[in-house]
Amino acid sequence: MSDAPAPDDVRSALADALGTDPGELALTPIPGGASRQTFLVKGGDGRWVLRRDPPGASSFAPLETEFSLMRAAADAGVPVPRALAYEPDGGRFGSAGFLMEHVDGTSVAPRLLRREEFAAARQAIPVQLARALAAIHSVDPALLEGVTARPGHPALAACAFWEAALDEVGEPLPAVEAGLRWLRLNPPALAPEPCLVHGDFRLGNFIADADGLAAVIDWELCHLGDPAEDVGWLMIRSWRFGNDELPVAGMGEREAFLLAYEEAGGERPDPEQLRWWEAMGNVKWAVICARQAADHLSGRRRSAELASLGRRICEPEWDLLALLAGEGAR
Amino acid sequence: MQDRPTAPELLDALAELLFADVREWVPRERRFQVLVAANVCAVVARELRAGREPTLADIELFERLAAGYRRPDDEDDPDAIARDAAAELARAIRAGELDDELPAVMGHLRTHVRRKLEVARPGYAD
Numbered sequence: 001m002s003d004a005p006a007p008d009d010v011r012s013a014l015a016d017a018l019g020t021d022p023g024e025l026a027l028t029p030i031p032g033g034a035s036r037q038t039f040l041v042k043g044g045d046g047r048w049v050l051r052r053d054p055p056g057a058s059s060f061a062p063l064e065t066e067f068s069l070m071r072a073a074a075d076a077g078v079p080v081p082r083a084l085a086y087e088p089d090g091g092r093f094g095s096a097g098f099l100m101e102h103v104d105g106t107s108v109a110p111r112l113l114r115r116e117e118f119a120a121a122r123q124a125i126p127v128q129l130a131r132a133l134a135a136i137h138s139v140d141p142a143l144l145e146g147v148t149a150r151p152g153h154p155a156l157a158a159c160a161f162w163e164a165a166l167d168e169v170g171e172p173l174p175a176v177e178a179g180l181r182w183l184r185l186n187p188p189a190l191a192p193e194p195c196l197v198h199g200d201f202r203l204g205n206f207i208a209d210a211d212g213l214a215a216v217i218d219w220e221l222c223h224l225g226d227p228a229e230d231v232g233w234l235m236i237r238s239w240r241f242g243n244d245e246l247p248v249a250g251m252g253e254r255e256a257f258l259l260a261y262e263e264a265g266g267e268r269p270d271p272e273q274l275r276w277w278e279a280m281g282n283v284k285w286a287v288i289c290a291r292q293a294a295d296h297l298s299g300r301r302r303s304a305e306l307a308s309l310g311r312r313i314c315e316p317e318w319d320l321l322a323l324l325a326g327e328g329a330r
Numbered sequence: 331m332q333d334r335p336t337a338p339e340l341l342d343a344l345a346e347l348l349f350a351d352v353r354e355w356v357p358r359e360r361r362f363q364v365l366v367a368a369n370v371c372a373v374v375a376r377e378l379r380a381g382r383e384p385t386l387a388d389i390e391l392f393e394r395l396a397a398g399y400r401r402p403d404d405e406d407d408p409d410a411i412a413r414d415a416a417a418e419l420a421r422a423i424r425a426g427e428l429d430d431e432l433p434a435v436m437g438h439l440r441t442h443v444r445r446k447l448e449v450a451r452p453g454y455a456d
Contacts, residue, residue, distance in 0.1 A: 031359065163424065172417035174392065175439040181423050182432055305366050311373055314446035318455055321440045325433075 009092035017085035052097025105209035124212035126252025134264035149224035155187040203249035228269035232277025282320035345371035
């Protein structure tokens with residue numbers, strides 16, 4: 001893990017945001033965040049979280065957008081950590097980053113899926129996720145400065161976006177290409193109105209405590225698009241972390257989730273549309289795996305964990321081709 | 331010839347050390363990284379045991395699907411040839427040159443993906 005920002009600089013930014021000096025601060029890296037750095041910020045009587053770009057590494061969306069978006073999502077009733085202070089690249093956090101409230105609980109998938117203390121949470125989380133997702137999709141896009149729609153039909157825009165991301169990585173992946181080509185030739189019907197899409201709504205990107213969902217985090221991939229994109233991504237096999245029979249975060253059934261999503265005001269995707277976006281979710285995960293392995297190989301971020309993701313590309317490739325062969329979503 | 335243990339046998343030993351012992355010595359919140367390391371050893375051991383066969387099968391498949399592909403004259407490393415052929419196949423698919431037979435191409439590519447899974451994640455395709 002590379003250097004943390006200077007505690008005194010963080011203290012000064014936090015004092016500005018809170019209107020009161022938080023006192024001396026200690027920063028410790030929180031392991032896990034593969035594409036952004038996250039630090040726990042501890043003071044005498046408070047805890048915060050600092051999220052910033054890894055110095056020198058690439059990211060999909062600016063942290064400034066993520067910051068303002070989290071504020072809009074909070075206003076729409078989405079459980080999110082309160083975002084407090086943003087600093088641009090070269091500011092008090094070193095690279096671009098922002099401070100937010102600390103939310104108690106865990107986002108670590110194996111803990112949420114296996115530990116006894118989360119047994120009640122596992123029952124509650126699928127419906128809570130459905131409501132949170134419906135709330136995200138209800139955010140008025142007019143309020144979202146900096147969150148952009150990819151041009152054209154959301155499905156074709158997703159094809160173009162991930163083709164370009166794959167080209168940037170430069171890894172030849174014929175199975176991903178074949179899936180992408182099929183998706184491009186068979187797009188679902190046009191979504192009614194582009195809405196706010198979280199872009200990375202899945203197990204691992206929400207914090208839960210013993211009562212269930214506490215906060216949706218990691219808004220890095222947000223954009224305007226088809227709400228079914230978030231539903232499909234949530235359900236891909238990789239985010240079931242071994243509980244393959246339960247598509248919703250490895251905890252819940254597909255149908256119960258869709259019912260709760262609909263009851264909370266979401267528009268239920270039709271099965272073909274959902275299959276399209278679940279397949280696209282597998283494209284996306286394959287490309288992200290390749291991209292993270294490439295970050296290691298180029299020396300941008302040397303990490304055995306990132307390196308090992310290169311050998312996980314074949315998992316979403318398999319699920320992609322199985323879904324498109326009509327073998328049903330597991 | 332090197333003395334035994336062979337390379338995959340050494341990796342087996344390393345994976346066992348990481349999985350059985352090192353995991354216990356490491357603070358709980360860092361154990362995931364030890365599992366990653368143990369898993370990498372297991373993947374590499376399986377790859378060494380599988381030998382060149384899967385790569386040669388992929389080359390055969392890619393060359394069959396990417397009609398007109400010619401491997402570079404001066405290249406005899408199977409890994410380099412496989413990557414080159416995969417790149418040409420990927421290009422042809424993206425360009426729409428295989429649209430008429432796309433479902434069949436996708437079916438064939440599942441055998442390629444299955445070969446990767448047998449090394450990287452046995453059992454995933456079952």
